[in-house]
Amino acid sequence: MTVQVVTANRLRDGVIVWLTADLGWSEEFTESRPLRDEAEAKAALEAAGVAVKARLVVGPYLAEVDETPEGLKPNSARERIRASRLPTITPDQGSWTGRIEG
Amino acid sequence: MYRYDEFDATFVAERVKQFRGQVERRLAGELGEDEFRPLRLQNGLYLQLHAYMLRIAVPYGVLSSKQLRKLAFIARRYDKGFGHFTTRQNIQFNWPELVDVPDILDHLASVEMHAIQTSGNCIRNVTADHFAGVAPDEIEDPRVWAEIIRQWSTLHPEFAFLPRKFKIAVTGASHDRAAVKFHDIGLKMVKNEAGEIGFEVIVGGGMGRTPAIGPTIRGFLPKQHLLSYLEAVLRVYNLLGRRDNLYKARIKILVAATGTQEFARLVEEEWARIKDGALTLPAEEVARIERYFQPPAYEKLPAISTELETAKRGDATFARWLKANTHAHKVDGYSIVTISLKPEGGAPGDASADQMDLIADLADEYSFKELRVTHHQNLVLPNVRKQDLYALWQRLAAVRLANPNVGFLTDIIACPGLDYCNLANARSIPIAQRLSRRFNDFQRLEEIGELRLNISGCINACGHHHAGNIGILGVDKQGEEFYQITLGGSSKDDSSIGKIIGPAFAIDQVADAVENIVNVYLEKRTGQDERFLETFRRVGIDPFKEKVYGNSQARRPAAE
Known part of the structure; x- marks a missing residue:
């Protein structure tokens, strides 16, 4: 079985998060809890279900990843973009200028 | 412009109040996501790839300077300092937090705007000719x-x-x-x-x-x-x-x-x-x-402005912009100006808060406080005196808003694609960026002439790829991005749906493929007055196919 992780969006602000080893949520993909078999995946989704009920996250799902000597790596274009937490358009290329506090 | 009547103002205010209550109940756990989702969608709020996205209606693409300034304010205060104008003449904010959305809707209501019916299975925002009136x-x-x-x-x-x-x-x-x-x-x-x-x-x-x-x-x-x-x-x-x-x-x-x-x-x-x-x-x-739609107080002006003619003769860069980005007006002495939101290397349809503020100022100074959003993802100043065009152009050029590419290949329509959208298979904006860099030679663009290139990141076709003379559609092949190219689409009077040229391309091959397609057109056209679409209809897809797929291993299609 391929390695999977659980990911979702945070309810309050929509930010992408990953389920961590201690069944918390992190904005860092690299802190994802690797799920190596069906039992682990099932347990992780159950934990995510609790977080949904607790209004922490919405739409949790399992995403396949590659396990490499450097750690977990997302293995699709979609998950790579999500893991980077930003569009691939850098500020100097697009219009966005960073949030201006005000 | 139309102004809200009492009925409009009342229902918008009621909806904002209702939605504020719904967000509170969602955060308090009284509403689950299944119950809340249709409510937020009815108020234009999607949950996208990285964040929530709020789609705001711009009825039939008509916008006042006051409204644009409010959008700039929302972009700064609640988003990352920019907004994205869409192919449905709307604007989207890509980064609002759920907890802020009721406040955003209140701000919108203060300038007679809302996000109602910008999502869901209802009659959506009505669109119209951006040169209406x-x-x-x-x-x-x-x-x-x-x-x-x-x-x-x-x-x-x-x-x-x-x-x-x-x-x-x-x-x-x-x-x-x-x-x-x-x-x-x-x-x-x-x-x-x-x-x-x-x-x-x-x-x-x-x-x-x-x-x-x-x-x-x-x-x-x-x-x-x-x-x-x-x-x-x-x-x-x-x-x-x-x-x-x-x-x-x-x-x-x-x-x-x-x-x-x-x-x-x-x-x-x-x-x-x-x-x-x-x-x-x-x-x-x-x-x-x-x-409400009576013409503004136009001045009686001569059809030809001597100031404009002098400026045109003295400044070739201005003359180029004038030719591409201004259009005939029904009133003598006036022009319609299209502000291209397609800078070299930019994201089509994006405008920063600063740009929005500046454009709002320009609308005040030069266009009776009125603007239009086009389904090509540009903005329009509909009523500019010809004698003011040179000054206006200088103001636009100072902030990267005077790209003279309206109607040309780099006036690209592109959906947000996989950089933002939950439904997308592939990114759209980076393809637009690459093409805008590859074809950033205005002499060449003029030589190529009118050519509409549209990009969608998935088959839902928000980027109107079917209607592009050249259409690019992002497809997913086992989790990776590929791009199918169609030729011959048009959304004008001669409407047609583009035909697929062949197997899809990897992201690095798309610009070369487009270049080859353009070169075939330049070789085959009977003259500069035969548009891409006409040449395509006359010669058919085969010469394009041969050039794109037939010339070398390096250009070999990457996927079936």
Whole structure:
């Protein structure tokens, strides 16, 4: 079985998060809890279900990843973009200028 | 411009209050996501890839400077300092937090804007010719009728849960700039033999998975019957449209399955029942709404401005922009200006808060405080005195907003794609960026001439790829991005759906493929006045196919 992780969006602000080893949520993909078999995946989704009920996250799902000597790596274009937490358009290329506090 | 009446102001205020309560109940756990999702969608709030996205309606693409300034404020205060103008003449914010959205809606309501019916299976924001009211080829101003449709369709209880979303476009001009044949209903103002003005009614066009050019079901509809006829069309669709299959639920599928003639008969039958009833438009009500769209206080100016002629002769860069980005106006001495939101290397349709503020200032100074959003994702200053064009251009050029590429290959339509969108298979914006860099030679763009290139990141076709002379569609191949190219699409009077050239390309191959396609066109055209589309229709797809796939291993298609 391929390695999977659980990911979702945070309810309050929509930010992408990953389920961590201690069944918390992190904005860092690299802190994802690797799920190596069906039992682990099932347990992780159950934990995510609790977080949904607790209004922490919405739409949790399992995403396949590659396990490499450097750690977990997302293995699709979609998950790579999500893991980077930003569009691939850098500020100097697009219009966005960073949030201006005000 | 139309101003909210008491009814508009009341329902918008009520909706904001309701949504504030719904967000509070969601955060308190009284509403689950399944219950909350349809409520947030009814208020234009999606949950996208990285964050929530708020889609705000710009009714028929008409925007005041005050409204644009408010959008700039929202971009700064609640987003990452920019907004994205869409192919439906709307604006989207890509980064709002759920907890802030009720406040954003309050700010919008203060300038008579909202996000209602920008999502869901209802009648969406009505779109119109972006040159409405100022185009010289206009039979009648379509904004009046778009506004009447807006009032009728807003919170229409019978049509709040249609089989699928429903889009209406209106044009009052002889040249179609509103892509009316690609809408669920397209309305084109026409004159009959008696010289009366009415509507040609086109039903069942669309993009998406099953692109269709809408057939005309009525050649002439007298204006006073507009709403009863629309109601008849919607009622037939609401009753007979499929609800069992998401992909077969749009009206285009019903029209194709029923047959145009039979569909038209069903509509006429229903219409006969309700015609001359409560929906007949009273002349005085139409006149009341027409008064909101009276022309601004134009000055009496000569058709030719000597200041403009002098500036044009003295500055070739300005002359180039003038040729590409300004359009004939119905009033002597005035021009329509398109502000390109397609800078080299930029994201099509994006505008920063600072740019929005500046454009709002320019609208105040030069265009009677009014702007338009185009479905090509540009902004328009509809009423600029010719003698002011040089000064205006200098102001735009200072902030990277004077790209002279309107109507050219780099005036690209692109959806947000996989950089933002939850539904996308592939990114759109990086393809647009690469092409805008590859073709950033204005002499060459002028030589190529009119060429519409549209990019969608998935088959839902928000980037109108089917209607691009060159269309690019992002597809997913085992989690990776590939791009299918179509040729020969058009959304103008000569509407057509692009044909697939062959197997899809990897991201690094797309710009080369487009370059090859353009080179074939340049080789094959009979002269500079034969547009890409005409050459394609004359020579067919084969010469393009041979060049794109046949020349080397390096250009070999990457995936089936």
